[in-house]
Amino acid sequence: MSALLFFMNPVYKIPQSVLVVIYTPALEVLLIRRADAEDYWQSVTGAKDDLQESFEATALREIAEETGIDARAPGHALLDWGLENVYEIYPRWRHRYEPGVILNTEHLFGLMVPVGTRITLSPREHTDYQWLPWREAAEACASPSNAEACLMLPRFVHAAAGLPK
DSSP states (O other): OHHHHHHHSOOOOOSEEEEEEEEOTTOEEEEEEETTOTTOEEOEEEEOSSTTSOHHHHHHHHHHHHHOOOTTSTTOEEEEEEEEEEEEOOGGGGGGSOTTOOEEEEEEEEEEOOTTOOOOOOTTTEEEEEEEEHHHHHHHBSSHHHHHHHHHHHHHHHHHTTOOO
């Protein structure tokens, strides 16, 4: 009966998500490879579980689910960049959303972690990871908004430290 209920009333993704650029103090960026798109390298991303979930709660949950990192652990610093991208959802993933939904709002965060932070991937979502200098990470990102976020990283790190851009 529950399978029949799912097909009658499918659960769609909410078109509100986070993008979290995880990086070290040396500005090496963590990229993870999607399991459902072998050539797709990205930062941590994920949609809200419900409309009431805050973007910060979504970021904390997605970081833990996708990398095993506890963003609140000592030596870690999660920073809300206060930026949002609105972009068209790639056609190959639109079936995950309600019919007619083609735009997603993505809220940006950065997470500084110590060098050597252990990564534990969720194998159903990601197959590999790599640490790259921020410019190289931007070039490797499949998503234009993710690449742009990597390129903005030094500006946000300097601003958070109170340094000139």
